[in-house]
Amino acid sequence: MQVLLVDAFPMVRAALTALIEQHFAGAQVLGVDSAAAARAALERQVPRLVLLDLRVDGGLELMNQIHQQHLLLPVVVISGSDDTEDALQALGAGAMGYVPERSDLGTLVQALHLVLAGGTYVPPLKRLADEPAPVSAEPGQAWAELPLTPRQKGVLDLLARGLSNKEIARELNIGVETVKDHVAAVLKALGANSRTQAVLIATQKRGR
Structure with missing residues (x-):
């Protein structure tokens, strides 16, 4: 390598x-x-x-x-x-x-x-360290105020955990191409250029 x-x-x-x-x-x-x-x-x-x-x-x-x-x-x-x-x-x-x-x-x-x-x-x-942790551990609950569908919020949860597209597909029991579509939609909705930037933007919005 x-x-x-x-x-x-x-x-x-x-x-x-x-x-x-x-x-x-x-x-x-x-x-x-x-x-x-x-x-x-x-x-x-x-x-x-x-x-x-x-x-x-x-x-x-x-x-x-x-x-x-x-x-x-x-x-x-x-x-x-x-x-x-x-x-x-x-x-x-x-x-x-x-x-x-x-x-x-x-x-x-x-x-x-x-x-x-x-x-x-x-x-x-x-x-981000000073922001309170989300009260509920339900998938997507931390992103309740974001303009995302429930499935997109679930994908965002897994992005925040650092999972790859293949890992997200296994976790949600959906196809990798479907995961890619959801990730693209999340990025577009949040105005982000990358998966990691989307997580940071979402976390900032949650803390407002």
Whole structure:
């Protein structure tokens, strides 16, 4: 498995490289310190996964470019911020995961496994952590005020748990293509560009 790691700090690249090689058998990590070097690496070979620190000069532009040119290439953003708006910006640009640097190493490994399996990872973020938990555990109850059908709310519940389309299909006993239709409808209704962004937007609306 080829991994492209984009971070300006040599010590961070070394630590993350060691972590990935330890927890992902056969992983080969290419660490670069700039957006220009990342673009050159992508031209030579498209990796299985990209880890990106958006504080790299031109990092957000690189994120947008990867999303446009390599739509199926999963990108996990490593960030020094745990603010919801920063996460929305990254996820809106196409990231499949957002991991604040305050997260422990186990959380990062879990997030990478989830994204590689086709899911999305959203951590407890600063403005979300203070919101009360939903009173009812009934499927879709947390999204009662959203303009979604009951089935779409159920799909949103499973998206919030990080499930992939195949896992959602098994959970709801429906076809994968039907899941895709429901996910597309959820994204359209919430004005979201990605599954993870939809979860964040929905959580924000719930807290209003």
